[in-house]
Amino acid sequence: MTAAANQSGRRPTASRRLERAGIRDVAAAAGVSITTVSDALNGKGRLPDETRSRVREVAERLGYRPSAAARTLRTGRSGLIGLTVTTYGEEPFTFTEFAYFAEMARAATSAALSRGYALVVLPASSRHDVWSNIALDGTVVIDPPDQDPLVSELYRSGVPVVSDGKPGNCPVTAWVDNDHEAAVLGILDHLSEAGARRIGLLTGTSTDTYTRLSTDAYLGWCQRVGQEPVYETYPAHDPAAGAVAADRLLARPDRPDAVYGLFDPNGTDLLAAARRYGLRVPDDLLLVCCSESDVYATTEPPITTLSLKPRRIGTTVVNLLIDAIEGVDSGTGVTVPDAPTGRLFPPRFRTAGTGPPPGTLMPTELIVRASSQPRSPRTTISPPRSPGEV
Amino acid sequence: MTAAANQSGRRPTASRRLERAGIRDVAAAAGVSITTVSDALNGKGRLPDETRSRVREVAERLGYRPSAAARTLRTGRSGLIGLTVTTYGEEPFTFTEFAYFAEMARAATSAALSRGYALVVLPASSRHDVWSNIALDGTVVIDPPDQDPLVSELYRSGVPVVSDGKPGNCPVTAWVDNDHEAAVLGILDHLSEAGARRIGLLTGTSTDTYTRLSTDAYLGWCQRVGQEPVYETYPAHDPAAGAVAADRLLARPDRPDAVYGLFDPNGTDLLAAARRYGLRVPDDLLLVCCSESDVYATTEPPITTLSLKPRRIGTTVVNLLIDAIEGVDSGTGVTVPDAPTGRLFPPRFRTAGTGPPPGTLMPTELIVRASSQPRSPRTTISPPRSPGEV
DNA sequence: GGCTCATGGAGAAACGGTTCTTCTCGGCCG
């Protein structure tokens, strides 16, 4: 009986070491055809429940696990999604995006998993060998640089690509980003209301969308309100450079009385620099930085942070991607021609065609703490925007 | 010509939408057989260089990318490694292991990539459907609980498993861990030398190896030096509980004059608690915690931390796993019968047989900062153990 | 000149599923 199952019409002389049971083994053991087994296990075909459950039971007993490779080959679906991170230097992901990336990746993993997909982490720098050795149903790209050749090739070869961060010049299926302009303007207003007269910015030298949009928003605001811009730039991937830049900013003759730092470690760096110059926060200097880290809740004083809500982003990106993967296959089918592009929080998903890819803007959240509030009025601490929500 | 290539002996009537070029197309275009194409591209077989390069060129021109699924099916190798994380609740990985995990995962990704593998992140909680839908060549497991059914099944079905953290009771191919006992003893000695008379511990309630070994080391030390243990426990996955436990520890009548916290956020929690009780650090309370976060370099005062060197761990784990994957296939071949088990920093890899799996102990690094040094002598800051090394 | 041998390359069998098509068999209806 088991012997019969073992042979199952394959190589008669095979020594058969510890090969796992295949679908044929199950079929033989259950006394049915492999078609029936496949149908029974996948809930397809027309089978009476009795057969179905019997086959399932036999499969279970034999410890049958279908071969992912075979299934992928036949169906063209691997259930795998790439998560691409841009890299500086050799490390797969960057220091500066650490907390953001970790949270985003976590949410993305969750979201993917709950829809039956798994995530493969792939630095954008890896060469084709690695990429093309993996069957990917689609890819999430974090902050693709302009003209990313990798993204272009993926897109061209028909793999759906959704980017976290509005893509500069590469074709993607869809993208998700924060409303960085609104976020920066919100912060500048917040600092103004707190009494700031001259707001400085600590920003990066790179050309990614986040840095560019944020800096532009700052410059535009300065122009509108008639303040001379006061900012320092540094390569965001280098934490040491950040500390130096923070110091530089506070050492300027036109020292700002409030600073917004675009990158995670800026808060502690600015705080340390302020200490060195004998500046009290928030009395002499108001501070806000963009960070996902909760250490800023316990610094002395606690620092107001802007959260980009990476969990939401990760979830949204993955869901858009899976929609694209499972949606209308390609070309013709426009699912919903909804709003144009860049609408807030919108789109029912839309499968290609021509024209710019559909983008989704997600709100940010300003977590107001002591560092950005004048000490005297002693108001209670509360987040001003987007309350509720995880 | 392209027409000929397009047909290539497949369905004659196929409408052939935008199918990617297959190996047959390349073969047809190059005027050779698919065997030759395969050999040429993979550097196998006996072919004159001329043929080889011609085929390569044609493949390049056609944008040929071999199907990962087909290759995997045929060769049995996917180039994919699972990275399993234990989960508390719904999130794929835990808060408390955040920095550790992020760093470890990053190093693991790098290490895997440099050997041509990619990492798939998989929460241990996901059900079989997900696991068995992915062709994995092997799996890294982070801190498997005793009797982890997942690990057992993987191991049983022949997939190499290497764990980060000495496995309790599940069979693994190999494991890597820090020398937690030595680390704790080193810290206790360090605190004693700094003048501590009564050292407290902030530890977890869970039964993972790290918590257990560390706590045992502490208790053993107490017994040896004749100090009454002073410790508080809390569920490590709950950050809020950590703050409460820190408070509890400092509120005790037998308040310790030095504390070691096993988990990352303990440092800030203890600092905050100390502030509440008016305790100065390090004057009234010496502080050390285990953390990979560099925020402790800039807290007030900076806090001494124990680093588990997750990068090293991640790299080692992955390399051991890939050795196992690529090494002698199974059963008979003992590569090197080296030292027994649990030797420090050792083993040439050893493929199974019976007996306990080979384990590697990695050193930790104590980063001494102001919080654990009496203020007066004002010594310079320097790491006492394992200098150098990334 | 017949043999072996090395070289270059073609043929075809896997790999292990999914799925389209076909077959059989009763029951039912006209």
Place this chain on the structure above:
DNA sequence: CGGCCGAGAAGAACCGTTTCTCCATGAGCC
């Protein structure tokens, strides 16, 4: 009583590689 129909299940093609086996050819050797 014959044909139709639908349920249940089997057959076989196919997915795109890798790789084992084998064939043709010409050179070298006795």
